[in-house]
Amino acid sequence: MGNWLVGESSAGPSGGSFGEPSAGPSWRSSDGLSGGWPDLHAVPAYRLKDFIHAKLKPSEECLKRIDQDVDAISDFLWSSELPVRGVAKGGSYGRETVLRGYSDGTLVLFMGGFRSFRDQKENQRGLLSVIEQRLKHHKKYSMSVSLGHTLEVLLSVHGQKILLQILPAFDPLCFGEDSSSRIYRDLKSTMDKVRAAPGEFAACFTTLQQRFFQRYPRRVKELVLLVKHWYQECQEKRMTSPSRRFSYALELLTVYAWEQGCQNEDFDMAEGVRTVLGLIKQSSELCVYWIVNYGFDDVTVRNTLLCQLRSQRPIILDPTDPTNNVGKDGSWELLTEAAQAWLDSPSLNDMSPAQCWNVLPTSLFITPSHLLDTFIKDFLQPNEKFLKQIRKAVNIICEFLKNNCFKDSSTKVLKAVKGGSTAKGTALKNGSDADIVVFLSPLKSYDSQNKERAMFVQEIQRQLEVFRKTQELEVKFEISEWTAPRVLSFTLKSRSLNESVDFDVLPAYDALGQLHPGFTSRPKAYKDLIALCKSSGIKGGEFSTCFTELQCKFIILRPTKLKNLIRLVKHWYKQCERKMKPKASLPPKYALELLTVYAWEQGSGMEKFDTAEGFRTVLDLVIKYQQLCIFWTVNYNFEDEPIRTFLLTQIQKKRPVILDPADPTGDVGGGDRWCWHLLAKEANEWLSSLCFELQSGDSWQRVQPWKVPVVQTPGSCGAHIYPTVGI
Incomplete structure (x- = not known):
């Protein structure tokens, strides 16, 4: 068993409203960044995964011992003649995002005497006093400290410390049932009547929070650890304790980045970091939410949700509590500067272009009708610099196809035509691609195109392999699954280009001949x-x-x-x-x-x-x-x-x-x-x-x-x- 020590007091609303962990001490684990590892900003992008496993993840043995001690407290309270009807584990501990050294946790006690949110509001303090007295009669837990609406104990196991809050709460889920509109209607009604602070009843939804994070792969939670560790480093440099509420906001932002931009269980950690940092830089436009537990169907819940989504940004809504905007508090401006610094660091910017996922800071779904044109301009429409880069890349390939690809053969390139969204003027800002249709002299009919194009695809690929060795180009080919490929797909990179461009080159029969102005039909x-x-x-x-x-x-x-x-x-x-x-x-x-x-x-x-x-x-x-x-x-x-x-x-x-x-x-x-x-x-x-x-x-x-x-x-x-x- 570990030792239970006195925890520090809560930091008030800025450190987390009721149900949020207190800020806790700013010290770190004893091993810090020793053992040959540099400061996070100096860790090479390809070593981030190793860094997480070596320095950020607690050992399985530590987590097992912590589980045993939390269960021991839970069992003791169950056996103390208290009306405990169920328990839930929350905070970083419950979400499985515990950082090595020091982290937070929550043990929520669902009390049989609480039949409503109002019951919790009116009777919580008295019941908390009873729980405190029970703990003080046990020598192991006698150092617990009452902090108004919570009790805190500090659990220590082999250098791993967890500041555990004990919260008596109402269980609106009826001990396991899914959330419903009725629950959130009751929540809103109670909050209006008792003038509760936003998120004051967040602890009631700890079970849902736990389920929400259980859906995500282990690697996503490792990315969360990296972002939280970076945030702690930023706070330490400013001699300020991290806010657990804001740390939770960053956890949600990281999940959002992966969900919107990747969804692959095996992903590049550096790409994920760059994406999260990019979103932090756009904090003034952030509007992040989920409708997995609540949505727009019920009028009351819809109005509550819309009121939040129309409020001043940044907005990061707790996916289990629509009244709780966890992104509202925090030093976003200072964090933005730190995000830019890490993005500019040679270690994270070790390749050109430095890849990240395509994630917008806000959702189209909640963009008001009068702001749609602005949404398109800000997030969808490519800028001129981007278009020039695309045109340059297309011209490089077109010139190669026309002048180099078949120069030593009887095959003639009749024309190379630019197609796809780039040529039409409908390209999106991210995910650049270009189609080039190359009309070849040997393809004299539709039938010949059907039978011979695979041969020309292979020849173009062979010639491109030779061409790239004489140019400052990086070409990555996508191998076709077809035995007779219809298209050559590849990615072009150039030292003079900031972005890569995905190409499709398609050999074709020139059915229309040389189009002349005025021709609109070719019967x-x-x-x-x-x-x-x-x-x-x-x-x-x-x-x-x-x-x-x-x-x-x-x-x-x-x-x-x-x-x-x-x-x-x-x-x-x-x-x-x-x-x-x-x-x-x-x-x-x-x-x-x-x-x-x-x-x-x-x-x-x-x-x-x-x-x-x-x-x-x-x-x-x-x-x-x-x-x-x-x-x-x-x-x-x-x-x-x-x-x-x-x-x-x-x-x-x-x-x-x-x-x-x-x-x-x-x-x-x-x-x-x-x-x-x-x-x-x-x-x-x-x-x-x-x-x-x-x-x-x-x-x-x-x-x-x-x-x-x-x-x-x-x-x-x-x-x-x-x-x-x-x-």
């Missing part, structure tokens, strides 16, 4: 494609790369604000994808891009429009996916056979139907090929988002979608054809 190219698809059973859209120029032109000429709306929809799509992956196969992003263009064309058509209305309309179309039949006649139409017959067949297919405006065989709606129903479910849940709330005086109204038809017909596109039944 022969489409007739040949339709004939091949009918005769060979090749999937529709297989040769969409041949029409890359038309795909880009379809978007490039659109207003800038529409391209920004596309960025917003793509960001929303990525949030849905992260949430579901790898559970479902979602529709391609290109389908959402086309749906956005269609919503704007049919609903607004103006260069200036309300972004919230446009976003709301796109989600409305997603929800109505089972009715969608959308196509354009800008590059093909109903005038020529067999295109007319083929199009009529296409638009009678199972909905949703969304035809690629550059390729009539490409139905990116796909019928039941993709899980539209899951995307529609997400879209329906997003209708309660703040994105679609509009303030009108003292009240709030819901943003309404534009009136957009869900079905296109030949007649609506100006074709003089009687629609077939079912169209």
Whole structure:
């Protein structure tokens, strides 16, 4: 058994409101950073994992002894004729984020005499006095100290110290039942009546807090230890004791960073650190919350949550208590300076570019409608420097493909066309990628492209391997799983570039020839494609790369604000994808891009429009996916056979139907090929988002979608054809 000693007094609200551990002593474990380890700022990025295991994690034996001693206190109180109905372990100890040397813990006693939050408020002090007297009659625990609403004892086991708070509390979970809206309604009602401080009843939800942290992998908790240790070092340099409440805020911020940006159990520790430090630098914009225990469905809980989310930032809500913003208190400005210093340190900045996860400091879901344009500008729209870097990287590869790749062979590069979101002007700030379609002279038909492109992919890779040895380039190839690869995927790095760029190079047949100004239709190219698809059973859209120029032109000429709306929809799509992956196969992003263009064309058509209305309309179309039949006649139409017959067949297919405006065989709606129903479910849940709330005086109204038809017909596109039944 360990020794129980007197703990220091609580630091008051700044050190943690009721239910939060006191600040505790500022001393550290006796071994400190000895044993050959440098100061944290000097630890190389690749050694961070070793540092955690060597210096930050308590030994398994220590943790086992601590468990035994905490259980001993719990057993003693259970046997002291007290109305204890259950216990829960909280603080760093309960969350399994104990730092070696000194840490905090909580032992919550759920009392049978507390039938409500109000009971706890009115009777807690008296019951605490009884518990204190019980402890003082036991020689081992006689040094416990009463601190108003808590008792504190300091547990010491082989150099590991835990300041344990003992908290009598009401159990709103009915001894194991899940949380519900009723519980949080009661919480809000009681807090209003007794004028309780935010988070005053946080201890009541210790069981939920424990469950919340149990969901996360061991490596995430190791990252938490690293961030907490860094915070303690920062406080020590300022001769200030760490706030346990703020330490908890940093734990949640670390979990948020991993959840939003990684979700892999095996990740690079340095990337995680850089991500958390980057979020700390954006503290004035931080709005972090979870809806795993409470949400927006119940009116009272929704209003409580919205009140918090609309308050001044930084906001980091306790995932078990919507009244408890643990990010409100803390020296964020001073910590921001320290975060920048560590980010700039040679040890953490040991590679170029220094990788981190793509995590925004706030959620789109709680961004008010009038701030959507600002959200796009601040978080989604690439800056000019970024775009110049992309263009430079694309030009390097294009020049190589045109002038070097096939210079010693009879193969000629007819043209290299830039495609994808970068070329269309709809790229997101993070996750840069670029498509380059290279049209080769030996590929003289769709059939030859289908049979020979794998050979050219392999040749381009071989030539790139030679090319990179003569240039200041770092190229990392992604090996294709296909025996006959259709695309060469690789990452390009350059000493002159601050970021890496992911490329897809796709060999293709030049079906359209050299496009001339004024040409908007190529009937022969489409007739040949339709004939091949009918005769060979090749999937529709297989040769969409041949029409890359038309795909880009379809978007490039659109207003800038529409391209920004596309960025917003793509960001929303990525949030849905992260949430579901790898559970479902979602529709391609290109389908959402086309749906956005269609919503704007049919609903607004103006260069200036309300972004919230446009976003709301796109989600409305997603929800109505089972009715969608959308196509354009800008590059093909109903005038020529067999295109007319083929199009009529296409638009009678199972909905949703969304035809690629550059390729009539490409139905990116796909019928039941993709899980539209899951995307529609997400879209329906997003209708309660703040994105679609509009303030009108003292009240709030819901943003309404534009009136957009869900079905296109030949007649609506100006074709003089009687629609077939079912169209």
